[in-house]
Amino acid sequence: LRKKKIKPQDLVKQITQGNKTALSRSITLIESQQVKHQESVNAIIEGCLPFANQSLRIGITGVPGVGKSTFIEAFGNYLISLGKKVAVLAVDPSSSVSHGSILGDKTRMEELVKQENAFIRPTPSGDSLGGVAQKTRESIILCEAAGFDTILIETVGVGQSETMVHSMTDFFLLLKLAGAGDELQGIKRGIMEMADAIVINKADGENKKPAEQAKSEFRKALHLYPETESGWKPKVKLASALHQIGIEEIWNMISAYEKATKANDFFQHKRQEQNKFWLLQTINDRLKANFYQQPKIKTELKKQLKAIENNETTPFVAATYLLKIAKDL
Amino acid sequence: LRKKKIKPQDLVKQITQGNKTALSRSITLIESQQVKHQESVNAIIEGCLPFANQSLRIGITGVPGVGKSTFIEAFGNYLISLGKKVAVLAVDPSSSVSHGSILGDKTRMEELVKQENAFIRPTPSGDSLGGVAQKTRESIILCEAAGFDTILIETVGVGQSETMVHSMTDFFLLLKLAGAGDELQGIKRGIMEMADAIVINKADGENKKPAEQAKSEFRKALHLYPETESGWKPKVKLASALHQIGIEEIWNMISAYEKATKANDFFQHKRQEQNKFWLLQTINDRLKANFYQQPKIKTELKKQLKAIENNETTPFVAATYLLKIAKDL
The missing domain is CATH 3.40.50.300 (P-loop containing nucleotide triphosphate hydrolases)
Structure with a gap:
């Protein structure tokens, strides 16, 4: 038997009532990383934010x-x-x-x-x-x-x-x-x-x-x-x-x-700084992932690292080369 | 009177002979950041590398x-x-x-x-x-x-x-x-x-x-x-x-x-790790610069940071939004 599908707004309502089962189930959605859950996850988080x-x-x-x-x-x-x-x-x-x-x-x-x-x-x-x-x-x-x-x-x-x-x-x-x-x-x-x-x-x-x-x-x-x-x-x-x-x-x-x-006022200040940190951290992580996960970059990066080990290039020349490749892809 | 232009290979030769004037002049080129000097700079660095x-x-x-x-x-x-x-x-x-x-x-x-x-x-x-x-x-x-x-x-x-x-x-x-x-x-x-x-x-x-x-x-x-x-x-x-x-x-x-x-062997190991660090650091710096320097991103980032301060969004929702904008530009 499949679990009955619950609407995000119902999960939010149950969570804010302190329902641990709804909480567990929602965290499972967050953890699933499945694209089909992303919309529900966003709706749940958005619904919970005013109470967080x-x-x-x-x-x-x-x-x-x-x-x-x-x-x-x-x-x-x-x-x-x-x-x-x-x-x-x-x-x-x-x-x-x-x-x-x-x-x-x-x-x-x-x-x-x-x-x-x-x-x-x-x-x-x-x-x-x-x-x-x-x-x-x-x-x-x-x-x-x-x-x-x-x-x-x-x-x-x-x-x-x-x-x-x-x-x-x-x-x-x-x-x-x-x-x-x-x-x-x-x-x-x-x-x-x-x-x-x-x-x-x-x-x-x-x-x-x-x-x-x-x-x-x-x-x-x-x-x-x-x-x-x-x-x-x-x-x-x-x-x-x-x-x-x-x-x-x-x-x-x-x-x-x-x-x-x-x-x-350090308490609230620190939380705001943390939130800003996470915004920038998330963007930077994804920018890097987009770059380094390209197959061509993976291959060429290995070669450049080898060249660095052999003192055949500098980190800056190698970086410029790799960024140029990515741009041309 | 304009300074006489010296070829990169001549500067390299003079540097490796210990000529401090040539060294100074070459470092000035490195520091100039002018696009027209970039080729000379690369040639000088490349020429010096085997002696470094x-x-x-x-x-x-x-x-x-x-x-x-x-x-x-x-x-x-x-x-x-x-x-x-x-x-x-x-x-x-x-x-x-x-x-x-x-x-x-x-x-x-x-x-x-x-x-x-x-x-x-x-x-x-x-x-x-x-x-x-x-x-x-x-x-x-x-x-x-x-x-x-x-x-x-x-x-x-x-x-x-x-x-x-x-x-x-x-x-x-x-x-x-x-x-x-x-x-x-x-x-x-x-x-x-x-x-x-x-x-x-x-x-x-x-x-x-x-x-x-x-x-x-x-x-x-x-x-x-x-x-x-x-x-x-x-x-x-x-x-x-x-x-x-x-x-x-x-x-x-x-x-x-x-x-x-x-x-x-830690000495050599550390230098290699440093070189690799600088390669990745340079790439990551430029990826970030390319992203954050876009005028549209600058404007929208400010808005999202404000929304975070007001607890109207999460760092992750805001990051996804900004990355989508950049992609659509």
Whole structure:
């Protein structure tokens, strides 16, 4: 039996009534990337837009093993206990190959997944990080229209994805472990400077002392960084997500951030800048795709890269040549 | 009287003989951006390429007031005393408006400018950072062909220019002052993580103690960073360029870097990656310029940005609309 087809305006109505099934189904449409769905998708997003933008969007990153799922389980349940509605999304480019390495295993969030006021969605698949990020951005709008007031977006801190998530969230939280050096943790350079807070997880038992030590070191290191545009001084906190220690303090910190940046207008300013960033980013991605996906360009680019390796040409001569070919096609 | 026109092949010959007048004149052609010179420019670059690539390229960044010119004067003279030939170039986007805020005042390098084995060239003007960077990249090739074995490229650490310079140099050196916080020094976030070395300048007299203190703090901070791809651990050094203290040690450090990265093949690998980066960067810049410079797109982009501010559209819907317009033009 085929699923009954629902009109976009009916889906919008159900979403704004908080219907999670309608929300799920609409996100599936967003993710399908089928041309025949594009019109419906546009209508749904357009219908949801007036109800969106009222949430707090929190990015959470950290390498595999740092305890992201356990943290989100503890943090999400705490937020729900405060009366919040929590949506959990993910951006994981690796899973576009492996089809879901994060948030695929919902059993690690076994309490949260059962909550009426929680909505958990694994990372969409896609053939490019840009495509995955776009789907997630559009899903945020739908979740907000469905009344979810706190959006958690999970990512792994080892590639380009955390930059994408940083560009779609209001607060960016980096989970780390004490003891293990960054080289072991595989964190990419530059991520520390994007973080609004570093949370040292698993700060319990024998780990507590090294965690305190790490906290002090990171504090000193963050102190050396230039001031942020928001005026916010990045914080370092300890947590044990497993034992639900430190969760309330982290929420209080994020609330303080929200209050401060709404008071100095940075919050709204950042969202507008993010939207403009995504407009230009999308255009630039598509301009590049149109160019590099031409078969003739693919062949000639390889040759020019080879010539560069052999010092037979300069990047600028090669670029001019390739652009001329594209123009003549 | 008009200057006599010289054939490109004659300029190439003179450059490879170390003729600084020919070098200067050719760089002027590169910087002219006049279409009628393009053919000559290409011929000169092509002729110089087989003689290029044999130098060490060092990027030097730091905010105004940190003592960049004094440092380059001291460092350059020391290198010349070792028998080296030193070219000093600059990338300063602000000067494309003000026409040369760095390296404009050669009096701050009064010894170096008189040296037979030194070549100093102020930042080229240009209407975009990409354009300025391209001219500097091409000038490097000519300087190398003229026998300059050490290329110093100066920039200010307050914008995008240091990323450009980082992408055209083998070693990247960040000059800082003790005492003054980063917020006072205006250093952009992320630059510290690009540095192969931090040099705390003006470490003399009463400044010596705070400089020692700063050195220890930066060392600890750098220790928290992830390992670099080169395997090199970024160093922190003290210097007083004015009193020529620490200069030899800094050169020994850079030599050690060169030796280590040539031994593990990172040096050559990085240059190839840089060349590929510049090929793609140039293509992408021109694709964007072709799109955004269309008058119709300029008008419509403004409208769409306004609609985004008012939450009337999403970045993706707006992007699709603008790309459709461009296609229909």
